Amino acid sequence: MSDIFHAGISGARGRMGRAVSQVLDAREDVVVAARFDRGETVDLKLCDVIIDFSTPEASVALAKACAAAGGPALVVGSTGLTPEQEAEIEAAADKIAIVMSGNFSLGVNILIGLVEHAALRLDARDWDIEVLETHHRRKVDAPSGTALMLGEAAANGRGRDLKELRSAPYDGITGPRETGKIGFASLRAGGVIGDHTVMFASEDEMLTLSHSAMDRSLFAKGAVAAAAWVRNRRPGLYDMQDVLGFRQA
Numbered sequence: 001m002s003d004i005f006h007a008g009i010s011g012a013r014g015r016m017g018r019a020v021s022q023v024l025d026a027r028e029d030v031v032v033a034a035r036f037d038r039g040e041t042v043d044l045k046l047c048d049v050i051i052d053f054s055t056p057e058a059s060v061a062l063a064k065a066c067a068a069a070g071g072p073a074l075v076v077g078s079t080g081l082t083p084e085q086e087a088e089i090e091a092a093a094d095k096i097a098i099v100m101s102g103n104f105s106l107g108v109n110i111l112i113g114l115v116e117h118a119a120l121r122l123d124a125r126d127w128d129i130e131v132l133e134t135h136h137r138r139k140v141d142a143p144s145g146t147a148l149m150l151g152e153a154a155a156n157g158r159g160r161d162l163k164e165l166r167s168a169p170y171d172g173i174t175g176p177r178e179t180g181k182i183g184f185a186s187l188r189a190g191g192v193i194g195d196h197t198v199m200f201a202s203e204d205e206m207l208t209l210s211h212s213a214m215d216r217s218l219f220a221k222g223a224v225a226a227a228a229w230v231r232n233r234r235p236g237l238y239d240m241q242d243v244l245g246f247r248q249a
Contacts, residue, residue: 005231007224008034008047008072010062011054016077019220020051027224049073049231051223056081060088067092073230075223076100080141093237099230101240102145104222108196109240111211112153115198118207119157124180126202129154134187134195142186150198151182 007024011017012035024030033046038058044050044065049072052059059078066074076089079102089100103109119129131154133147143151148162155162158180167181168174177183197210213219226243 004029004031005048006031006033006046007227008042008050010050010052011037013037014053016053019216020223023217023220023224044069044072047072049227051075051227053077056085060085063089063092067095071096073097075226075230077104077223079145090237094235096235097230097233099226099238099243102149104219104226104240105213107211108146109244111209112149114209115150116153116157118200119154122200124158128177128201130183130199132185132197134192136191137188139188143184146196147184150196154182
């Protein structure tokens with residue numbers, strides 16, 4: 001099989017779509033076969049893989065179309081999906097290979113492992129966990145997909161499901177904090193690309209694990225690496241832990 005592959009970009013005129021386009025155009029092993037946005041038609045047969053940074057609704061529609069056609073493979077970077085939409089993409093992965101992630105950064109994916117390890121080692125009876133994320137003023141969903149990934153890692157470390165441990169947002173008179181719960185806080189301001197901090201706090205000390213994105217291209221580079229990796233994979237739902245070799249795929 002040729003080392004050169006053909007990629008499509010869904011959400012091509014968005015901020016991430018433009019960043020992905022720049023990364024792809026700079027590579028010699030990729031031909032950009034299609035650039036399109038929601039509502040525009042595309043010949044799926046032109047592509048070996050499509051990188052999607054669009055909207056939850058558009059991502060689901062694209063996943064269904066690719067599955068019905070038997071390809072191409074898909075990299076989904078859209079955030080804000082409902083559980084039902086995630087289930088629809090997971091169903092499409094029965095027919096095609098899909099990488100879906102709330103964050104394509106190497107650093108964030110290492111942070112996920114550190115958070116899970118810390119949550120495993122620090123007793124939930126003594127250590128509270130809070131996840132704080134900050135993004136630009138144009139981001140429409142909260143908490144961010146990455147914040148939820150970090151929360152899931154913390155819950156996994158404690159051997160529980162995040163749905164069981166996630167606390168409601170603090171607002172008004174809420175009463176004392178519930179032991180073992182995982183809290184989330186979101187800030188929106190200016191042009192912040194993405195900052196994430198996970199705080200572990202006991203009565204005596206505090207541990208913070210954090211990551212700051214300084215250039216949007218890091219996400220685009222990760223998504224392109226995921227596209228190169230997934231284009232020849234068997235059907236299934238993968239994430240960046242698989243792409244980076246942190247989990248055996």
